Amino acid sequence: MVLEVNLFVSTAVLATAVGVLAAWLPAMRAARLDPVEAIRG
Numbered sequence: 001m002v003l004e005v006n007l008f009v010s011t012a013v014l015a016t017a018v019g020v021l022a023a024w025l026p027a028m029r030a031a032r033l034d035p036v037e038a039i040r041g
Contacts, residue, residue: 030038
């Protein structure tokens with residue numbers, strides 16, 4: 001089995017991008033919430 005550097009790098013970049021988006025989108029949504037409304041439910 002031969003591992004290609006191009007495949008390894010592209011997989012790492014894609015995984016990083018998915019991780020950043022998965023963390024960033026909910027954080028941006030939560031940042032727009034009024035804290036009092038978030039506590040009330």
